[in-house]
Amino acid sequence: MRTQEQYPVDVASIREDFPILDRKVGGDIESPGEGPDDDTPLVYLDNAATTQTPKPVVDSIVEYYYDYNSNVHRGIHHLSQEASVAYENAHDRVAEFIGANGREEIVFTKNTTESLNLVAYAWGLAELGPGDTVVLTEMEHHASLVTWQQIAKRTGASVEYIRVDDEGRLDMDHAAELIDDSTAMVSTVHVSNTLGTVAPVAELADLAHDHGAYVFVDGAQSVPTRPVDVEAIDADFFAFSGHKMLGPTGIGVLYGKEHILEEMQPYLYGGEMIRSVTYEDSTWEDLPWKYEAGTPVIAQGIALSAAIDYLDEIGMDRVQAHEELLAEYAYDRLSEFDDIEIYGPPGDERGGLVAFNLESVHAHDLSSILNDHGVAIRAGDHCTQPLHDKLGVPASTRASFYIYNTTDEIDALVDAIDDARQLFA
Secondary structure, three states, X not given: OOOHHHOOOOHHXXXXXXXXXXXXXXXXXXXXXXXXXXXXXXEEOXXXXXXXXXXXXXXXXXXXXXXXXXXXOOOOOHHHHHHHHHXXXXXXXXXXXXXXXXXXXXXXXXXXXXXXXXXXXXXXXXXXXXXXEEEEEOOOOHHHHHXXXXXXXXXXXXXXXXXXXXXXOEOHHHHHHHOOOOEEEEEEEOEXXXXXXXXXXXXXHXXXXXXXXXXXXXXXXXXXXOOOOHHHHOOOEEEEEHHHOOOOOOOEEEEEOHHHHHHOOOOOXXXXXXXXXXXXXXXXXXXOHHHOOOOOOHHHHHHHHHHHHHHHHHOHHHHHXXXXXXXXXXXXXXXXXXXXXXXXXXXXXXXXXXXXXXXXOOHHHHHHHHHHOOEEOEEEXXXXXXXXXXXXXXXXXXXXXXXXXXXXXXXXXXXXXXXXXXXXX
């Protein structure tokens, strides 16, 4: 058990901004909080799927809808201008947060998956062909793996996979063998949502650029948990989602180097993204609006900016330190038991999650028992089915941590696992 002073962040103060963490669970899900069985304290350890949303971020959404709700870039009236300024400033805030050159390099989408699809369709369909190779890793999320797999089928390109070794690390010698002059794109996850492995993305970018290939980095699990500088990485494209970093659902980000986004054709067509239209042809708006067709994610973008303000006030270095502390603690606690298999590198080499299995207990059964104890975790293949096939298991149980979690909650997880062990003994 740790005192507040031993955490890199002020957990007690942070938790005050998340009323949901004080919830009691366990009753009828159709009438939450109304029955006598709603008496189990919530232990929320499913942050790699979605983080909770603090009051300041919720307030920013309420303020938008209460005070200046209007469409952007389409009205001269005061509310439209106010909304437009806030929405454009949100792009600037995101650019600053990840080290981009400016709003021209920041496209708002609805999630990381849409960001990947935007590049795969807008760039991949036009540029890939027979003889070209897309290089992925064996630990890719389905958002990357399935997208590039299907685009390769349409274009005649091939897909190859950088091996993951027995400890969950990326085999960089294999990467150097695969990435050659036939490589057109290297698409890699930054932090694995199953193994917790932190990929050497800057090194992969160097390899790719040495052979004239582009690099796409899936930062869904990295931007929320550690400082990220897209220019230092030298990523050509970088994507992440707001709902994994205290923001709302329905907002994602695609970063792209300005000159590449300028050269690409739009993925979606319609209003907002055009400059002029005739019956014969159309021209496109400046970046980033060229890629934001129709009414965009206005409230969500403004709220993402508020989430970034919240994280910056804490400090991303401290966010990372807290995540690593919890991941190492969880790894060490779970390693105490011979009947638990943990996937991925050691506790001091991973992001803020631990995927594991309890011997002779299916991950879904374990998750159900943990739920009875108020412990919310994720069970399944975590959108990495080929990786689970490689591991030789149909599913795994994943606990993932964020700025409001504590070592006491990890102890509660371990205690609940012990009850499951006794039940299946």
